[in-house]
Amino acid sequence: MDFKLITTDPSGARAGVITTDHGAIETPIFMPVGTVGSVKAVTQEQLRSDINAQIILGNTYHLYLRPGMDVLRKAGGLHRFNGWERPILTDSGGYQVFSLAANRKIKEEGVVFQSHIDGSRHLFTPENVMDIQRNIGADIIMAFDECPPYPSEYAYAKKSMELTHRWLDRCIRRLAETDPVYGHAQTLFPIVQGSTYKDLRRASAEAIASRNCAGNAIGGLSVGEPENEMYEMCGIVTEILPAEKPRYLMGVGTPWNILNNIELGIDMFDCVMPTRNGRNGMLFTWDGVVNIKNKKWADDFSPIDAQTPCFASQNYTRAYLRHLFVAGEFLALTLASIHNLAFYLDLVKTARKEILAGTYGEWKRRMVPQLQTRL
Structure with a gap:
């Protein structure tokens, strides 16, 4: 993946181009969410012709459970399975694990969780989440992280953030040990956490920036906090994350959320809101x-x-x-x-x-x- 920053507006908003093996993406960009390999109620042709989506999302947790890795491997990856020839980004499943609070256990090794489909038990580790995303074949893949709830006690948010950083190092090592399954390049984005605590957000942004990955994401927002706190956290983080790399704000949001965060230097957005609310x-x-x-x-x-x-x-x-x-x-x-x-x-x-x-x-x-x- 390559990112070219074309210009920065006096307000701080940025325009750039991300180039992947499946095509170019002009930023700022919104990415429709196709959780199980399908953007709900919309065909791939409609995404291409009517909507002109440049990139869509899939989700590691959901695709792992159904249709499963065996089917996706036989199909030749998600691009061939769902007929989408443009870029794809996959979330690592960290947010889904967060949403399964009553049916999961977090430990250093990873997360043990129960399937929402049949109650079966599974283990996600940084290593096997990287392997799963290799098998899905997305162009941009996300590091495995813990998304703390809002509100979170400071001690919990700090512990969660530090665990996310340790998991990131394991994700980086695992990717270095493996090759893409389908021949096209895959790029890892780490995720800044830290809840709504300024010092934790700064510490996490500095830690993420130090890993020198090709792009960076901001997670753990749009989970119930007031909008002004979301903007404050994004402003803190974008001052630290390197300007020459794309910045992805996960799970946001309303049209006005997007415009305000573009001004803070965010390049990439996704959210289920347009389809769910529609x-x-x-x-x-x-x-x-x-x-x-x-x-x-x-x-x-x-x-x-x-x-x-x-x-x-x-x-x-x-x-x-x-x-x-x-x-x-x-x-x-x-x-x-x-x-x-x-x-x-x-x-x-x-x-x-x-x-x-x-x-x-x-x-x-x-x-x-x-x-x-x-x-």
């Missing part, structure tokens, strides 16, 4: 947030969002989409998901144009309150 009738538009199930849209024959350059957004009306939701039609889930993802991709594409023009800060200040408007 399936529940919440649409993100250039004019604000729409609850399409509201009766007020029953006879609104304007496009879903004329400003979003996507067939679904421009050629289906709000009245029709509301009708589909009220009638319980599956097409509602698809159209809402396509629109929201297309909007998110258009949002970061427009942000990039503003960064290249040197006008990002002023544009962002106008856009954030507009995007937060409830229509």
Whole structure:
């Protein structure tokens, strides 16, 4: 993987290009979440043509459990299994382990957990998580980490952070001992932790930067903390992480979260929000947030969002989409998901144009309150 930083706006926002063996990614970028190898309710062709996604995510925990490594190896990796020829990033499963708090045990060796599918017991270690991600074949793979809950006591957050750093060293060693399975390069991103404690975030960012990996991620945010604390932690970390490497903020977030964090120097984002909220009738538009199930849209024959350059957004009306939701039609889930993802991709594409023009800060200040408007 190669990262070229093209410019930094006076506000601190950055525009760059990440190059992988499966193609280039223009940053800042939003990455649709395809947890089990599929972005919910959306086909790969729609991701390519309507949404223009440059990279998607898969998840180590879920793909390990189903379809399993044997199937993925036989298929030739996730790219061939799901028919997505562009870049893929895989999360290591650390967040899923965090979410299974009642059914897992964390120790130095790794994490013992129970499958949410059948209750079977499994062990994730830094070493076998690297092996699993080798078998999945993603272009960018994440180090195995512990994501502490919010709020966390200081002592727990510090202990968790130190464990994450030790696990990172084991991930790095394991990758050095193994080769990619399918012939294309794979790049490891370590993850900054430390909850919402300033000194821990600084210590973790310094530790992560010292490993000199090709890119870096920020985890443990967007887990319930107030937005201002998320921004504060990101600001602390981006002052330390090297500017010449891409920075990935995991699991974030709303359109305004993304714009504010771009200004802090973040390059990469992912979140289930556009598809999950879309399936529940919440649409993100250039004019604000729409609850399409509201009766007020029953006879609104304007496009879903004329400003979003996507067939679904421009050629289906709000009245029709509301009708589909009220009638319980599956097409509602698809159209809402396509629109929201297309909007998110258009949002970061427009942000990039503003960064290249040197006008990002002023544009962002106008856009954030507009995007937060409830229509």
